[in-house]
Amino acid sequence: MAKIAVTDGLSDEAVRILQSAGHEVHIKHHEQSEINNGSLSKFDAVVIRSATKLLSQQIMASVSDDGGIRFIGRAGVGVDNIDINTATKMGIIVCNTPGASTSSVVELTIGHLLASTRHIVTADRTMRNGEWSKKRLRGSEIGGKRLGLIGLGRISRGVAQIARSFGMEIHAYDPYVEEVPGWITMHEEVDTIFSSCTHISIHCNLTEETANLVNSSRISMMPGIGLDGTKCGNHIVSCARGGIVDENDCSDALSNGQLSSLALDVFSTEPLIESPLMNHDGFHGSPHIAASTLEAQSRIGTEMASLIIQFFKTGKTDYSLNNV
Amino acid sequence: MAKIAVTDGLSDEAVRILQSAGHEVHIKHHEQSEINNGSLSKFDAVVIRSATKLLSQQIMASVSDDGGIRFIGRAGVGVDNIDINTATKMGIIVCNTPGASTSSVVELTIGHLLASTRHIVTADRTMRNGEWSKKRLRGSEIGGKRLGLIGLGRISRGVAQIARSFGMEIHAYDPYVEEVPGWITMHEEVDTIFSSCTHISIHCNLTEETANLVNSSRISMMPGIGLDGTKCGNHIVSCARGGIVDENDCSDALSNGQLSSLALDVFSTEPLIESPLMNHDGFHGSPHIAASTLEAQSRIGTEMASLIIQFFKTGKTDYSLNNV
Numbered sequence: 052m053a054k055i056a057v058t059d060g061l062s063d064e065a066v067r068i069l070q071s072a073g074h075e076v077h078i079k080h081h082e083q084s085e086i087n088n089g090s091l092s093k094f095d096a097v098v099i100r101s102a103t104k105l106l107s108q109q110i111m112a113s114v115s116d117d118g119g120i121r122f123i124g125r126a127g128v129g130v131d132n133i134d135i136n137t138a139t140k141m142g143i144i145v146c147n148t149p150g151a152s153t154s155s156v157v158e159l160t161i162g163h164l165l166a167s168t169r170h171i172v173t174a175d176r177t178m179r180n181g182e183w184s185k186k187r188l189r190g191s192e193i194g195g196k197r198l199g200l201i202g203l204g205r206i207s208r209g210v211a212q213i214a215r216s217f218g219m220e221i222h223a224y225d226p227y228v229e230e231v232p233g234w235i236t237m238h239e240e241v242d243t244i245f246s247s248c249t250h251i252s253i254h255c256n257l258t259e260e261t262a263n264l265v266n267s268s269r270i271s272m273m274p275g276i277g278l279d280g281t282k283c284g285n286h287i288v289s290c291a292r293g294g295i296v297d298e299n300d301c302s303d304a305l306s307n308g309q310l311s312s313l314a315l316d317v318f319s320t321e322p323l324i325e326s327p328l329m330n331h332d333g334f335h336g337s338p339h340i341a342a343s344t345l346e347a348q349s350r351i352g353t354e355m356a357s358l359i360i361q362f363f364k365t366g367k368t369d370y371s372l373n374n375v
Numbered sequence: 376m377a378k379i380a381v382t383d384g385l386s387d388e389a390v391r392i393l394q395s396a397g398h399e400v401h402i403k404h405h406e407q408s409e410i411n412n413g414s415l416s417k418f419d420a421v422v423i424r425s426a427t428k429l430l431s432q433q434i435m436a437s438v439s440d441d442g443g444i445r446f447i448g449r450a451g452v453g454v455d456n457i458d459i460n461t462a463t464k465m466g467i468i469v470c471n472t473p474g475a476s477t478s479s480v481v482e483l484t485i486g487h488l489l490a491s492t493r494h495i496v497t498a499d500r501t502m503r504n505g506e507w508s509k510k511r512l513r514g515s516e517i518g519g520k521r522l523g524l525i526g527l528g529r530i531s532r533g534v535a536q537i538a539r540s541f542g543m544e545i546h547a548y549d550p551y552v553e554e555v556p557g558w559i560t561m562h563e564e565v566d567t568i569f570s571s572c573t574h575i576s577i578h579c580n581l582t583e584e585t586a587n588l589v590n591s592s593r594i595s596m597m598p599g600i601g602l603d604g605t606k607c608g609n610h611i612v613s614c615a616r617g618g619i620v621d622e623n624d625c626s627d628a629l630s631n632g633q634l635s636s637l638a639l640d641v642f643s644t645e646p647l648i649e650s651p652l653m654n655h656d657g658f659h660g661s662p663h664i665a666a667s668t669l670e671a672q673s674r675i676g677t678e679m680a681s682l683i684i685q686f687f688k689t690g691k692t693d694y695s696l697n698n699v
Contacts, residue, residue, distance in 0.1 A: 154518050158541065159493050165486030166495050169668075174661035175496045179653055183646030185662040192670045194478050216540035217482065281669050322507030329503055337498035338509040344493075345605050346516045 065352030199248030202255030284311025389676030523572030526579030608635025
């Protein structure tokens with residue numbers, strides 16, 4: 052039976068499932084310095100979220116002559132905090148739970164989009180300040196507008212389906228996908244998403260290619276006038292990863308009116324303490340909570356528990372991010 | 376050609392259409408005392424929103440021996456500010472624009488619902504206060520839950536369709552409708568909506584029957600546990616009319632935890648200056664902006680202009696709220 056380190060938390064239900072299967076679960080955060088000193092090498096598996104970084108140095112420190120970790124579980128989706136190549140070289144399998152948080156991220160994305168176009172956050176703030184700001188809070192509809200999706204994976208397709216039910220026309224850019232439903236207009240270049248869409252939602256990974264993809268130059272291409280002729284302005288939302296949206300450029304675009312709204316769940320530096328974005332009514336933010344729902348955390352936990360149980364029983368999993 | 380008083384504003388486009396058709400448009404707010412003194416009796420038609428009240432006294436003061444108003448246009452939906460019976464007796468036709476704002480209200484309703492279940496307003500407020508409150512902002516998904524609709528007219532059906540695309544199960548109470556799609560479960564009693572639904576949206580008119588319909592007793596029936604078994608709590612949203620939701624009872628229910636969230640666009644007293652609701656993170660509000668979009672105001676204006684032009688050309692309209 053395996054010794055499992057859980058460094059960033061896991062659902063109670065998942066812990067019970069693992070224990071029932073006979074595994075030993077140690078829930079405790081390991082500081083980066085402890086990991087560098089080999090604190091994980093006494094375990095057979097480690098389950099992390101985004102707070103723990105397992106880059107090359109940490110992975111090398113987590114294996115030992117007589118064993119060490121053979122399984123890295125990312126309870127969630129993004130694996131930019133794991134050096135998968137090093138894991139593969141060391142024979143460590145890496146699994147995440149890519150589908151478990153999809154619906155939660157889809158719902159927050161649509162929520163942020165509507166909160167932007169209808170000034171929901173400003174409405175409440177002004178009301179709490181004793182102001183009845185009905186006149187200056189005229190919004191616009193998302194129906195009849197174009198939604199541009201950067202990246203067209205699971206979450207993005209979920210957003211597309213809901214947005215379509217609101218009457219949006221769906222456009223997307225993703226050089227890595229092939230099968231796409233006929234009602235999504237695919238673009239060959241990311242720039243034409245910006246030049247044709249008043250509403251844009253980000254759903255790609257953070258890579259060298261996508262870093263600061265949303266910048267002044269591209270925002271300046273956005274049309275401001277909707278497909279239906281409404282002067283609805285330009286709106287951007289991201290629940291993907293910090294660093295894809297250039298926050299300073301967006302702050303400038305909110306100042307000069309090229310951008311009407313920006314809603315972000317992710318930031319280039321987290322926790323976000325200070326930002327020029329805070330000066331704008333057109334901005335609202337949330338502290339990386341797209342997967343923070345009871346449902347997503349429960350599904351993430353039970354999926355991760357299944358993967359671990361399967362791995363330590365059979366030596367492999369139905370699904371993994373690398374082949375070892 | 377008709378002299379038209381516009382007391383609460385109308386879109387520029389609508390004014391141009393009316394002028395092009397040869398009508399005289401006077402845009403000016405009339406105080407209640409002026410109307411009582413007959414200020415509208417010099418006009419052939421009046422177009423109001425919600426700010427102007429045309430009850431029996433005001434209507435009687437707006438007709439004169441040699442004419443006075445023959446057309447009351449409500450640029451919008453709700454006509455609780457117009458005494459239609461008196462208008463009918465005096466031979467005045469009353470028209471509103473019921474479909475023009477439907478999409479806008481549907482979008483705000485869904486936006487408010489998601490803002491509630493995902494703490495969007497609190498997320499931004501805490502972030503602006505320098506707090507990264509990720510841990511305490513765990514939300515829940517609307518997918519897999521029951522949505523109870525009180526009233527099943529145009530707006531409610533639009534909300535139902537979108538909510539269904541999120542994976543909600545739709546329940547409704549409306550003693551006045553007959554044809555309902557098979558995927559909506561109709562209830563015979565309003566109480567069973569409360570006892571079976573964790574999420575409720577209000578879409579009825581304000582009448583004696585619906586005043587304070589949402590009260591402590593009914594909120595206490597709500598299940599707190601979703602159809603999918605998630606302890607998601609209870610959530611209520613209203614973009615209908617103030618007075619249907621008992622705000623004091625809701626404040627109590629937010630205090631004792633029976634209600635997890637309440638989002639209101641309408642209040643028993645507007646403008647809302649002070650309210651015990653403001654003490655709760657679970658509450659957020661907007662200042663009656665459900666129809667305040669560029670699109671709705673444009674459609675309201677052009678529909679109203681068409682009705683007026685038709686009336687003064689043919690003596691009738693394709694659609695009206697009374698028969699004269």
